[in-house]
Amino acid sequence: MERVLVAGATGALGQHVVAALKARGCRVRVLSRSAPRALSLGADEVVLGDATRPASIADACAGVERVFSCLGQSVAANLAIRGPGYHAVDYLGNHHLIEAAKRARVGRFVYVSVFGAEAYPANAYLRAHADVAAELRASGLRYAIIQPTGFFSAFGAFLAMARGGMATLFGSGTARSNPIHDADLAELCADTTLNATNEEILVGGPEVYTRREVIELAFAALGRQPRIVRAPAWAPGAIGAALHPFAPRIGELLAFFGVVSRNDFVAPPYGERRLGDYFRELTTTSR
Numbered sequence: 001m002e003r004v005l006v007a008g009a010t011g012a013l014g015q016h017v018v019a020a021l022k023a024r025g026c027r028v029r030v031l032s033r034s035a036p037r038a039l040s041l042g043a044d045e046v047v048l049g050d051a052t053r054p055a056s057i058a059d060a061c062a063g064v065e066r067v068f069s070c071l072g073q074s075v076a077a078n079l080a081i082r083g084p085g086y087h088a089v090d091y092l093g094n095h096h097l098i099e100a101a102k103r104a105r106v107g108r109f110v111y112v113s114v115f116g117a118e119a120y121p122a123n124a125y126l127r128a129h130a131d132v133a134a135e136l137r138a139s140g141l142r143y144a145i146i147q148p149t150g151f152f153s154a155f156g157a158f159l160a161m162a163r164g165g166m167a168t169l170f171g172s173g174t175a176r177s178n179p180i181h182d183a184d185l186a187e188l189c190a191d192t193t194l195n196a197t198n199e200e201i202l203v204g205g206p207e208v209y210t211r212r213e214v215i216e217l218a219f220a221a222l223g224r225q226p227r228i229v230r231a232p233a234w235a236p237g238a239i240g241a242a243l244h245p246f247a248p249r250i251g252e253l254l255a256f257f258g259v260v261s262r263n264d265f266v267a268p269p270y271g272e273r274r275l276g277d278y279f280r281e282l283t284t285t286s287r
Helices: 012-023 035-039 086-103 124-137 152-163 182-193 211-221 235-243 248-262 275-285
Strands: 003-007 027-032 045-048 066-069 108-112 143-148 167-170 199-203 228-231
Touching (some): 003 086, 012 182, 035 045, 086 108, 108 124, 124 248, 143 182, 152 275, 167 211, 211 275
Parallel strands (some): 027 045, 108 143, 143 199
16 A cells, blocks of 8 residues: 655645545545644545744654655735745745655655746746746656646636626737646546656646637636726736735736736646536536
8 A cells, every 4th residue: 555645735736636546445644734624625634833933843754755846835816815926935835845755765756847937937836836846856756847838727717707797818818728627636646646757747637729719718718798998917916016015925926927927828738627527616606
């Protein structure tokens, strides 16, 4: 029985990964700052710790063969969720976890990065992920780096805008992406965690959409005609820069939105779940 530590298990993707690993017969240890949330996942073990505080995770990897990490701050566009910049959590947390894995002589470390992270070094959110990936490659551990184009759970923000009656479209709306359902990505993550060779995997979902088409899907799920207001592609970056001194996480996230509003994020397809169906499911469960 493979013993796997999952970091980031209480997040949208991590919960699915725990279930997928359990379905494959693994013994799963969860690293979490919250015992009640971690225990609700059905893991075999829970280690309480905060990866940004290395002393609290010094022994988190002891006795496991593999580590899976999707550890990182929220990507929810919610001004109420404050926090430091992504380097302070996403990079430092995973840096400390890699160091703990090296000390424990873990056999394999799997990290979920972001598609195209290395291509945009000026963007703080993407750079934090690229820096973790670079450190993992140089760690001496057997590793895999999975780079998804985006999770369905993060695209719920478009449905929230549609519910509000108006959606903002930054730029031309022609930039394309093929986001993947969290559960589909979790299946790939679980299989990759149990592999042996070093791997770097670019992955997206089965369908490619423009940014405008994503908004139209969200309105269609609600049975409404799209109401879209246009804004310049540079606007998220400018707003993010203004907010950064007061809300670093939000500022850096908005700058990332500016990048994806101008550039294609399309990767090889995986899975079968479709975004339109996901939006419709959300409208049903929220009633």
